[in-house]
Amino acid sequence: MTSLSKQPMVKAEAVHKSFGLIEVLKGIDLEVQQGEVFCLVGPSGSGKSTFLRCINHLEKINAGRLYVDGQLVGYRQKGDKLYELKEREVADQRKDIGMVFQRFNLFPHMTALQNVMEAPMQVKGESKANARERAAKLLERVGLGDRKGNYPAQLSGGQQQRVAIARALAMDPKLMLFDEPTSALDPELVGEVLDVMRDLAESGMTMVVVTHEMGFAREVGDSLVFMDGGVVVESGHPRDVLSNPQHDRTKAFLANVL
């Protein structure tokens, strides 16, 4: 960790994002503390996935400020002027932020092991032997030690998502982003992915999780934010928000989900 003082891992100040004329994020303020599991919930179209994608600059924000570990995302500030970062520099920022996608997005032309080895070798310049050894360990950790040589098409959805988590962990991220990691899975495969995420949370990883798994949020989450219509409606400890929602919109949403 770069700082001894407990600065937040993610800090959003009045973050706005529009796609054309449609304003998806209408001023998001929040802080994710180091080592916490931060859950984002809300109806589809509420902007939670978009916000997550802003954190690693897959989407450019239109207004406000977004910091990861004290560093401005996607820009450099000199005086009162903001400079866009070069693609190289953006890539540099991203390598410390792991991301897990709803649809896995594994590289289909590579085996599970090669998927996990790719970024350490190509981005960090790790040696092949080194990367292979670490990748094998990571696959072991997500319970797929015997699937190293399989291509993604030969794995179940749950297994693919676990490989995707191992792939993100291979870069030793300080922050992990999960974009509805279990939404594309058959119900009986959800558990194995949540187990891996629970393990990860226990190891002290800072995690921002967009999810519809209220059970997971209640059990593992440290904070929870309910978003609707591009704004934060309600936030607090998951147990409090989920069992005692204050807002009508939160109540309506939870009544539908639970």
Add this chain to the structure above:
Amino acid sequence: MTEANDKTPVGGGSVAAPDERVKPEAIKAIPVRHYGRWVSSVVVLFLLAAIVLAFSRGQIEWSVVGEYINDGTVIRGAWATLQLTLYAMLIGVVLGMVLAVMRLSQNPVLRNVAWGYIWFFRGTPVLVQLFLWFNLSLVFTYVDLGPIYKNEMTDVMTPFMAALLGLGLNEAAYMAEIGRAGIQSVDRGQTEAAHALGMSPAKTTRRIVLPQAMRVIIPPTGNEFINMLKTSSLAYVIGFSELFLVSREVGSVNLAVMELLIVVTIWYLILTTIFSIGQYYLERHFARGSDRALPPTPLQKIRANVLSFRRQAGPGGVGA
């Protein structure tokens, strides 16, 4: 069916041990008769036989065909065709990929120049382009690259050079569209995943997008290759001694026009067949990960058959 039902225990509730369950009698039904298939087969075979018969009665000296199939001049012509095809395709593929990337570039100048190139070369006949290149000396006397190079155009623009440029530059326009389709076929999520891992745009293209695009690019490229083998025969109009021109010359000297045309046909078939086999293996290589299992190569099929033979024979005492 009722008989079969009677034999099996009634109701799903009673759990019978698997060996207790009686397997119903295998179905022995009278198959549907496909009279249409028989009729159409007979008609097609009859027509085929008629064609073969006609050619065997035609005034073709088959011995001449056999004599010239491995004639030195003809083989040199086939070799020239092969070389022209390979080099023209090399130009086409390399330039085509550059144009494809240009067309998808953020830079509007590059994008529009690529579009204009494709518009021009796809919009004019290759035959015209060949003549354009070959007659370039009518408007430019010299090729003058300042201090680096200077030569008379007629020396530079040999029939081979004109054919190479004409075919290669034209091919690049088609390859550009094939490349673009391939690159665009790769899911956006792949680029996002690579970016999220901290890979630079160039690395993402090279390591993630292009290998996956290849699967879409290879089959039509193989097609283009085979097309090029045949289209290269157009080079005869500007006097390049490839397979077709050579056969015309040999044929007219020996008064064996049809025989030499048959020779040429056989040679083109040989070349295209070889390329088709190569394409099969190339496609197989880039299909990695797209299927649960790769289809076996013909060689592997043969080997598997031989092995299974041996295995059956094994207990019989073949093992030494």
